[in-house]
Amino acid sequence: MQIITSLDPRVNxxxxxxxxxxxxxxxxxLDQFKTYEVFHQPKSGARHLHxxxxxxxxxxxxxxxAKEQYGRRGQSVSLWVVSTxxxxxxxxxxxxxxxxxxxxxxxxxxxxANTREKIESFKKEQQA
Amino acid sequence: xxxxxxNLLYRxxxxxxxxxxxxxxxxxxxxxxxxxxxxxxxxxxxxVHSLALFKILESLGEPEPDxxxxxxxSLQMKCCHLVEYPIGGYDFSLIRHFLFDTAEMLRYxxxxxxxxxxxxxxxxxxxxxxxxxxxxxxxWVAQLGAQGNEDSHSRxxxxxxxxxxxxxxxxxxxxxxxxxxxxGIFGGETELQKRWLEAISITLQKATxxxxxxxxxxxxxxxxxxxxxxxxxxxxxxxxxxxxxxxVLPKQDFxx
Numbered sequence: 001m002q003i004i005t006s007l008d009p010r011v012n013x014x015x016x017x018x019x020x021x022x023x024x025x026x027x028x029x030l031d032q033f034k035t036y037e038v039f040h041q042p043k044s045g046a047r048h049l050h051x052x053x054x055x056x057x058x059x060x061x062x063x064x065x066a067k068e069q070y071g072r073r074g075q076s077v078s079l080w081v082v083s084t085x086x087x088x089x090x091x092x093x094x095x096x097x098x099x100x101x102x103x104x105x106x107x108x109x110x111x112x113a114n115t116r117e118k119i120e121s122f123k124k125e126q127q128a
Numbered sequence: 129x130x131x132x133x134x135n136l137l138y139r140x141x142x143x144x145x146x147x148x149x150x151x152x153x154x155x156x157x158x159x160x161x162x163x164x165x166x167x168x169x170x171x172x173x174x175x176v177h178s179l180a181l182f183k184i185l186e187s188l189g190e191p192e193p194d195x196x197x198x199x200x201x202s203l204q205m206k207c208c209h210l211v212e213y214p215i216g217g218y219d220f221s222l223i224r225h226f227l228f229d230t231a232e233m234l235r236y237x238x239x240x241x242x243x244x245x246x247x248x249x250x251x252x253x254x255x256x257x258x259x260x261x262x263x264x265x266x267x268w269v270a271q272l273g274a275q276g277n278e279d280s281h282s283r284x285x286x287x288x289x290x291x292x293x294x295x296x297x298x299x300x301x302x303x304x305x306x307x308x309x310x311x312g313i314f315g316g317e318t319e320l321q322k323r324w325l326e327a328i329s330i331t332l333q334k335a336t337x338x339x340x341x342x343x344x345x346x347x348x349x350x351x352x353x354x355x356x357x358x359x360x361x362x363x364x365x366x367x368x369x370x371x372x373x374x375x376v377l378p379k380q381d382f383x384x
Contacts, residue, residue, distance in 0.1 A: 009153065010153055010154075010155070010156060010157050013157065014157060032160075033160065054162045055160055055161070055162055056162065057271065058271060058275065060267045060270075060271070061267055061268070061271060064166060064263060064264045064267050064268075065162035065163065065165075065166055067166075067260060068162075068165055068166035068169050068170075068260075068264075069162060069165055069166075072169055
């Protein structure tokens, strides 16, 4: 088998075939490490925010990886990892529960957008 | 005092420069993406540590950092043999990372009290970074030693047996040891080695790996005085930037 040679020693070490066999064998499901969800705290007192996930064999290594992947730019003061298996999610087929009927604008933020103007115009109305 | 100080700085800078480049050879080839990113980032940190040390040397009248780093011949290089070794398998690279970084962390800890201000400031500046490096190394060593399987345990043990005498070369006695100590610049290699042995023993015990008896091994000395394992590697070190990636190539590769 012909091996790709390169000026880059790392490519040589990888021993990549010149003509790769294109018949790929499907991989078994979950041949990767399990995943952990990563949360970081941008500053003391702030909420922890979900920033992504990492593959890792253990929680300790998940923390080690998460620190470099999501905390290396110095924007974090705290980091959490949680096994993805431990997250309880709403069934996606039930996502219609988020739909709200339109008759309840008072429950939505937009309804309070121009409160000051509304107060002012109400006051004017009263004075008139 | 200047000569002793420069000798210490060159030892440290050359170690960081060479191990940084060696470890960067894993970039793109790490066992998994997450580890690739972490290990590459650690390698990059080492290069930056060496830059900081070369800058201190420049302030003492030595050449500017690029010249110091890349234009000296192998006899002038003061790195220990441990950092020169090819990366081998990931077992060897991890064990080297563990042995070297623990020594590096303890050295900087000692230097925090140095009478030479630029060194004590640098030691404080890199403290957090190196703490992470050692955490990363300890986690892997404990994982593959104690929580892996028979294969991972025996590979880590073999790598440790190979790397231990090389690692003892980090602490090769220096003719300037007494002077550095008397001037309050650095507490000395002997003291550092003592602290290092204590520190690595704790992690190795957790990892169920056995440290070879120190009396039974011959420390790999010579690097600090310019006698290196692979002269070709150091004298013909050639560094190039390829698509923003720093690549170290032995020069003979250019011939074909």
